[in-house]
Amino acid sequence: MARSDPPPAFHSLPPEIRKKIYRFLVVTDPKHMIGDRDPEPSLSAQFLRTCRMVYTEGRPILCGENTWDIFIQNTWGPGYPTLRSPFYQDFDHEPNQRLQLSPAIPGVLPLLRKFFIDISYTDRDEVSSTREAARRVASRLQMVANIDLIRLNYCSFCVEDGDEDELIMMLQTWLGRVRNVKKVVIEVMSSDEDSELPEARFPEPHAEIIQRRWMSSEPLEKTPLPSMYAILEKHAQDIGFCKNDLKRALLAVENEDMELFKECRKDILDSMRVH
Numbered sequence: 001m002a003r004s005d006p007p008p009a010f011h012s013l014p015p016e017i018r019k020k021i022y023r024f025l026v027v028t029d030p031k032h033m034i035g036d037r038d039p040e041p042s043l044s045a046q047f048l049r050t051c052r053m054v055y056t057e058g059r060p061i062l063c064g065e066n067t068w069d070i071f072i073q074n075t076w077g078p079g080y081p082t083l084r085s086p087f088y089q090d091f092d093h094e095p096n097q098r099l100q101l102s103p104a105i106p107g108v109l110p111l112l113r114k115f116f117i118d119i120s121y122t123d124r125d126e127v128s129s130t131r132e133a134a135r136r137v138a139s140r141l142q143m144v145a146n147i148d149l150i151r152l153n154y155c156s157f158c159v160e161d162g163d164e165d166e167l168i169m170m171l172q173t174w175l176g177r178v179r180n181v182k183k184v185v186i187e188v189m190s191s192d193e194d195s196e197l198p199e200a201r202f203p204e205p206h207a208e209i210i211q212r213r214w215m216s217s218e219p220l221e222k223t224p225l226p227s228m229y230a231i232l233e234k235h236a237q238d239i240g241f242c243k244n245d246l247k248r249a250l251l252a253v254e255n256e257d258m259e260l261f262k263e264c265r266k267d268i269l270d271s272m273r274v275h
Contacts, residue, residue: 010054011053015057018057019057019061022057022058022061022062023061023065025044025045025047025058026044026045026047026048026058026061026062026066027061027062027065027066028066028067028086045062048062059111060111063108063111063112063113064111064112064113064114064148065113065114066085066086066114067086067114067115067116067149067151068083068084068085068086068112068114068115068116069083069084069086069115069116069118070082070083070084070115070116070117070118070137071084071118071120072117072118072119072120072130072133072134072137073118073119073120073121074120074121074122074129074130081133081134081136081137109140109141109143109144110143110144110145112144113144113146113147113148113149114147114148114149114150115141115147115149115150115151116150116151116153117137117150117151117152117153117175118153119134119152119153119154119155119171120155120156121155121156121157121167122156122157123157123160123163127163127166127167127170130167130170131170131174131250134170134171134174134175135174137174137175138174138175138176138177138178139177141178142177142178142179145180146180146182147178147180147181147182148181148182148183149181149182149183149184149185150178150181150183150184150185150214151185151186151187152175152184152185152186152187152202152210153187154171154186154202166251166254168202168203168206169206169254169255170254171206171210172206172209172210172254173226173253173254174226175210176209176210176213176214177213177220177226178213178214179213179214179216179217179218179219179220180215180216180217181214181215182215184210184211184214184215186202186207186210186211225252225253225256225258225261226253228253228261228265229249229250229253229261232246232249232265232268233246233250235272236268236271236272239271239272239275241271241275242268242271242272242275245264245267245268245271246264246268248260248264249261249264249265249268252264
């Protein structure tokens with residue numbers, strides 16, 4: 001080109017060149033290492049708002065090639081799950097890019113392909129709040145047809161053995177309902193040498209079960225207890241004298257004990273008739 005010629009318009013560039021430019025602008029470090037959870041990328045998704053063509057071409061790259069953080073933490077507040085984008089600018093109109101995983105964002109979730117699930121638990125709250133968060137995360141991830149990667153980090157502090165076992169079984173049951181994940185990495189954050197808090201690690205047998213279920217294409221219908229419990233809970237959760245039986249039924253689900261679940265279901269139905 002002669003020096004006097006104007007630069008080519010962006011839309012006139014070949015599609016493969018435009019995709020490379022999108023990646024320079026909106027894709028963060030693909031390694032996404034756990035040791036550096038808060039990078040300061042000089043990236044911006046604002047360019048995707050330039051025009052309809054740019055938005056249509058760049059959005060799948062933004063959503064599908066970045067790793068999206070899902071937090072289940074009762075250490076800083078309720079155990080409700082939040083989703084954080086790889087960007088720290090005002091992209092999703094939420095402070096800190098923390099979006100509650102609610103039905104409000106189903107249009108975004110199917111486009112995402114890579115997730116980092118960070119679970120942090122202490123004894124300052126009951127397992128039930130984390131259980132609800134895990135169930136919600138699993139139900140939302142089932143909206144994603146093709147998941148390329150899930151990285152799971154689990155860390156718990158000052159939890160008694162009984163509660164720890166219940167917590168592990170709960171995560172195995174509910175997070176294990178996700179299917180068709182191409183790659184699974186389960187990691188544990190190293191203990192802080194300056195901390196006096198004992199740290200629990202995710203037991204290897206349970207990690208293997210979750211990994212096997214995530215990478216499986218087995219339909220959920222072959223493991224019906226969670227679905228059966230969800231229907232039962234929907235009708236009985238607001239009836240006060242059903243709560244203990246619901247808790248027993250949930251433990252039956254997590255232990256895959258069909259006979260105990262049927263017994264609890266009968267007791268709950270009897271209580272509902274009385275109610």
